[in-house]
Amino acid sequence: IYDGNAASGEYDWDTFQEHEYLKAIEFGWTPSFARRKTDKIQLTYWDKDARDEAGASRGRGWAVSGSWQFGEQLLSFVRFGDSNGGGGVPADSALSAGFEYAVNRTQKWSLGAGWAQPVRRADGTRPDDEVVLETSYRFQLARNFSVLPDLQLLFDPANNPDESTVWVFSLRAILAL
Numbered sequence: 001i002y003d004g005n006a007a008s009g010e011y012d013w014d015t016f017q018e019h020e021y022l023k024a025i026e027f028g029w030t031p032s033f034a035r036r037k038t039d040k041i042q043l044t045y046w047d048k049d050a051r052d053e054a055g056a057s058r059g060r061g062w063a064v065s066g067s068w069q070f071g072e073q074l075l076s077f078v079r080f081g082d083s084n085g086g087g088g089v090p091a092d093s094a095l096s097a098g099f100e101y102a103v104n105r106t107q108k109w110s111l112g113a114g115w116a117q118p119v120r121r122a123d124g125t126r127p128d129d130e131v132v133l134e135t136s137y138r139f140q141l142a143r144n145f146s147v148l149p150d151l152q153l154l155f156d157p158a159n160n161p162d163e164s165t166v167w168v169f170s171l172r173a174i175l176a177l
Helices: none
Strands: 021-029 040-048 059-070 074-083 091-104 107-118 130-142 145-155 165-175
Touching: none
Parallel strands: none
Antiparallel strands: 021 040, 040 059, 059 074, 074 091, 091 107, 107 130, 130 145, 145 165
């Protein structure tokens, strides 16, 4: 059970006392404790109360996801989720799949694809389905420091309906203390 109005990185007891919660339960399976981070299947159900101040209706949905390591170099994943469109979620349904390939001990390349059916707008219309292709390459520059350039291509982006395609580039630096 979580505070449905919580802001990431902030703690505010007042919003928790509004009794607008996000509840979730998850079941998972993994073949062994040693492979729990790579080889797993998970099923999640969630329910989020209506949030008066945010103007969000009650929402609920479920998701199933799985990942599997093939040998030393290839990690694959697939994920599907479905919702009733409430709770402030951006999509009624979404599907994604991809893989991560270990080029060597210090570098990993990943490629993924996703599809989403956006929720209806306030006027009842629904944006076109959104499709995304994404690739990234992680460079482990030191034992506790890595850099991850990432490139995404979005087709029919729901949050930018005037564009048919949008490119997004990001660069993350990860410092593990």
